[in-house]
Amino acid sequence: MNKKVVLAFSGGLDTSFCIPYLLDQGYEVHTLFVNTGGISSKEEHAITQRANELGAKKHININVEKSLWTEILIPLIQSGALYQNKYPALCSDRYLIVKESIKLCQKLKTKNIAHGCTGMGNDQIRFDLSIRAHGNYNIITPIREIQNITKNVRGYEEDYLQAKGFKVSSLHKKYSINENLMGATISGSEIDEWEEPSSESFVLCKLPHQYPKKPKTLNIKFLRGKVISVNHKKMQGADFLRTLNLLGGSFGIGRSVFSSDTIIGLKGRFVFEAPGIEILMSAHRALEEAVLTDKQNFVKTQVGQEWVNLVYRGFYFEPLRENLEAFLLDSQKTVSGEVTLKLTPGRVDAVAVKSKNILKSPEGSYAQSATWSEAESKGFIKLIGQSTSTWSSIHKKK
Secondary structure (H helix, E strand, O other): OOOEEEEEOOOOHHHHHHHHHHHHOOOEEEEEEEEOOOOOHHHHHHHHHHHHHHOOOEEEEEEOHHHHHHHHHHHHHHHOOOEOOOEOOHHHHHHHHHHHHHHHHHHHOOOEEEOOOOOOOOHHHHHHHHHHOOOOOEEEOHHHHHOOOOOOHHHHHHHHHHHOOOOOOOOOOOOEEEEEOOEEEEEOHHHHOOOOOOHHHOOOOOOHHHOOOOOEEEEEEEEOOEEEEEOOEOOOHHHHHHHHHHHHHHOOOOEEEEEEEOOOOOEEEEEEEOHHHHHHHHHHHHHHHHHOOHHHHHHHHHHHHHHHHHHHOOOOOOHHHHHHHHHHHHHOOOOOEEEEEEEEOOEEEEEEEEOOOOOOOOOEEOOOEEOOOHHHHHHHHHHHOHHHHHHHHHHOOO
């Protein structure tokens, strides 16, 4: 039996516990940290050291920011959709973690893959469904396994590591913070209890008293639905988001408290901060509203919502996701132009749109002037309401 196993490793308590636990099960542990942004080179080095000291046969770091931009962020912005009309699917980087873990499994010629997800959250579903979509792999989940023998999972993990002679951080963290290129998610403490989050919960966003005193004007240019410049400066995709996260965060843009309807049926409450995504979505939406037909805008809303629902609920590798993205990509053919935005405390507004593709009709200007006659207006209204008026004439009370 091939006892090599690939462990998606983050360096936290759960995945730290997984290494010696898997070693005790007779596995040769190969760890992989997939960097999706939000972490410094110093922190990445510390993760490598942690994996090695815990007994990993080999540890690998890989940066997938470019893939996160092209495979997740571009379709997310083009979808214009948010989960439950609020959450920008910051969890989407999990699919790239699985993708890279599967690649390492194939390289090592093993079917054993492990992750440190608990049995109480959404990520276990995203990981397991994604792994199964890649083939018949043996999914090993140490944290779910020990839930069968103890209710105090964290205490069990700490005792296990200390008994092996490994240090466990004594630093008490008030919040659980998950940060990547897309933004930050903050949970725990009073947030879980539906109370007002404290000032310590601010990660990417400044506190209100730190907001700039004057508004900031921003120019974003799109070509066929993709960002090509910010304030006339071209850069790599990931750098667009980093720049906008910093700028938008200074105004507190993109921060919200969210009570989520989770995949497993529980209510989950957390704070999220996604300044760059909110700015890009606002700009992209303003441009689409001007250049797409009414029917394109209507149907695209439905397609975009289905896309984000699939991604949130663990079905990134479902073929329908690719079908939806094909539609979204095709809809972007005319979405080219420049959008001017104004950033003020807590909000972003698209104040001007420039594009040769704006659907300005030569036949009229809304509520101002038109080339059609009064009779044509009356005829149009009569015909468009014919079904309703006919129903009324038949069923109205006499």
